Amino acid sequence: MTGLYSVSMSIFAALASGISIPLAVNSGLGWAGALKIWAVLSFISIIIWIPQLRKNSKMAVDNMAADTLEEVNKTNNIDEPTMKEVSIWKSSLAWQVTIYMGLQSMIFYCIVTWLPSILIQQGMTSSQAGWMLSIMQLALIPTIFFCSILAGHTSSQHSLVMVGSLCIIIGFLGLLLVHSFKSTILWIILLGIGGGFTFSLSMMFFNLRTNNANEAARLSGMAQSIGYLLAAFGPMFFGYLHDATNNWTMPLITLIGVSSVCLLSGLGASRNLSV
Numbered sequence: 001m002t003g004l005y006s007v008s009m010s011i012f013a014a015l016a017s018g019i020s021i022p023l024a025v026n027s028g029l030g031w032a033g034a035l036k037i038w039a040v041l042s043f044i045s046i047i048i049w050i051p052q053l054r055k056n057s058k059m060a061v062d063n064m065a066a067d068t069l070e071e072v073n074k075t076n077n078i079d080e081p082t083m084k085e086v087s088i089w090k091s092s093l094a095w096q097v098t099i100y101m102g103l104q105s106m107i108f109y110c111i112v113t114w115l116p117s118i119l120i121q122q123g124m125t126s127s128q129a130g131w132m133l134s135i136m137q138l139a140l141i142p143t144i145f146f147c148s149i150l151a152g153h154t155s156s157q158h159s160l161v162m163v164g165s166l167c168i169i170i171g172f173l174g175l176l177l178v179h180s181f182k183s184t185i186l187w188i189i190l191l192g193i194g195g196g197f198t199f200s201l202s203m204m205f206f207n208l209r210t211n212n213a214n215e216a217a218r219l220s221g222m223a224q225s226i227g228y229l230l231a232a233f234g235p236m237f238f239g240y241l242h243d244a245t246n247n248w249t250m251p252l253i254t255l256i257g258v259s260s261v262c263l264l265s266g267l268g269a270s271r272n273l274s275v
Contacts, residue, residue, distance in 0.1 A: 004205050010140040010196075017112070018134030021127050088218045091275040097205045097267035099218060102227030103262035104198035106234035107168060110255060111136065111191060113235035118248045122179045132188050136159030139192025140199070151208065157201060157270035164197025165263035169256055176252045196237040201266065202227075211274050219275055 016038065024034040037078075084216070088094045115136070116129035147164075150156050167190045174187035206220040240250040 002207075003200065004144040006144040006148065006200055006203060007141050011138055014137035014141070017023075017137055018131050020150040021130040025127070028126075034086065054072050059111070066230045084221045088222055088275055093209060093271070093273055094219055094222060094275045095268065096265050097209055097225040097275075099265040100198075100205070100262060100269045101202040102230035103225055103258055103265065104202050105231035106198065107255060107258060107262065108195050108252075109231050110234045110238050111195070114238060114242070114248075115188075115249070116251075117242075118175065119184065121248060122184070124181075125185075132184070135185065136192040136195070139189045139195040139258045143193050143196025144200045147150060147197050147206055149205045149259070151201055155272040157204075157208070158267060160197055160201060161263065161266035164194045164201065165259055165266060167194030167197065168259045169194075169263075172252050172256045172259065174248065198266070201270070205269050209269065209273065209275055215239075215275060229248075 020034050020038075022028055023037065024031045025035075029037075037119055054258055112133065116126065119129040119132055120126060151160055154160075171187045171191035171194060174183060174190070178187075182238075182258060202223070206216050206223065208215040238254065241251045242248060243255060
């Protein structure tokens with residue numbers, strides 16, 4: 001289900017990236033008109049989701065309570081839970097998962113925000129750059145699904161973390177050093193594959209590094225709140241680096257450094273341990 005959830009996100013994100021510029025330019029809507037279309041779809045998604053909140057909230061609470069009670073009873077062989085809940089914020093493993101979540105999100109947001117600008121500066125048209133962004137996101141789709149399956153069948157995900165981060169690092173190095181059209185497609189696909197690995201793993205770690213639904217929910221809340229807050233500053237910071245240096249060399253070098261830190265935190269988060 002994590003794989004299907006992630007795949008659906010990637011499919012619609014790729015479609016949006018590819019058709020936004022044709023909608024704005026070819027149909028004469030302009031960028032403001034194209035944004036209005038996505039605003040309408042966002043409103044529709046809210047309407048669809050509201051009944052789910054009312055329907056599933058009690059079920060989720062009941063399931064979480066049952067899972068927690070079962071885990072405690074298995075551990076202590078008693079009828080009533082007496083184990084004191086330890087704060088997840090004190091767990092080094094939880095912080096490694098959080099940092100991995102935040103850095104992979106930061107990298108993805110920076111790519112989505114600035115990749116078209118980088119490619120336009122390297123000689124592509126705005127339409128070509130938009131479709132390159134779609135290619136990257138389409139490359140995410142099979143990777144996300146199969147990585148979720150592989151991660152769930154291995155006790156340690158070190159090799160998956162390595163593959164994902166190395167694909168991203170090689171992709172950024174390629175964009176920095178080799179600018180031909182054909183080679184750029186390769187770098188974009190590598191970035192998509194790497195992004196698929198890192199995003200899928202960051203979602204899977206919430207379950208793989210915990211013992212029950214209660215712990216998974218707490219880890220997810222910590223990692224996504226802190227992680228996305230960290231990631232939100234990424235596009236703004238890298239835009240500032242571009243303005244300060246008047247080129248994309250320093251931002252790309254910095255992204256390679258961030259990807260290396262993401263790799264290190266991922267190696268910690270992928271150990272066969274529980275928070």
